[in-house]
Amino acid sequence: MSPVPVSYEVRVADGPGDREACFAVRKEVFVVEQGVPEDLEYDAYDVVAVHVLAVRDDGVPLGAGRLLHGEAAVGKTGGEPGVGVLGRLAVLGEVRGLGVGVALVRAVEEAARARGLTAVDLGAQTHALGFYERLGYVAYGPEFLDAGMPHRAMRRVL
Template sequence: MLGVSETPFLVREAVSDEDRAACFAVRKEVFVAEQGVAEEIEYDEYDASAVHVLAVRAEDGVALGTGRLLFGDAGLAKTGDASVGSLGRLAVAKAARGLGVGIALVRAIEECAAARGLSAVDLHAQTHALGFYERLGYEAYGPEFLDAGIPHRGMRRVLGE
């Protein structure tokens, strides 16, 4: 069992081309291969300006998960409010699920949002993941909708609460 201060993974902002490639590889594994999302819609025009975060296994740097934050014009386009960031493309490799990687990625994205002066984080959660985000302080709003053929709901968390 791991001690309180020990973690089997590290989370960092993906700044190098290699880091971003690892993020995209995890997304391809989870969304395209596992969930059947068409590859041509998985990657979009927002990827270039997004803040990407990457979780890697501490012992060898193998990519375990990823997520992204949209802010500024991209965030405004997604949320309708320039002070609200958009968390998206959160993906954890099947072998890493249950280790707390998803929680760490969400918290890292929230830290990135707060560091950029954003007041809240919005996301579109797959409905099976609503409970996960609710446990992290997100509140669902609006009706269920389909995105890439998968049921979703909008959710938001005000930062600092």
């Protein structure tokens, strides 16, 4: 049975309420569902990141992601100028397959373009490689562990 379509919007998180909604989605997906320790899920980058949020028409959060850029992205891109980092992409289980993840990735990419970035990197859980490949990301480098789960680095030139 396929998921029932739902009406939603994706926007750059604006204010503490939106940020808390992003964190709530991340907690549900990463901490509760995937077992990532909470102290690994939230980090100092959350303060400076651009967060994107998908919300149902009635305001219920459905998904979230973030963009690191500038100094915040340096440690994750090896200091490569013009490259941002997409991370913490999370979509609640009941709405997976409805395009929410795609819309969040595209919103992060738009935020990157608006900041003059020319590429976006990410660390994809290996089970999600196909999802990102369909969106134009190309894997590079060896597999690595992040929070105990296998990942691959990926990049999309904007």
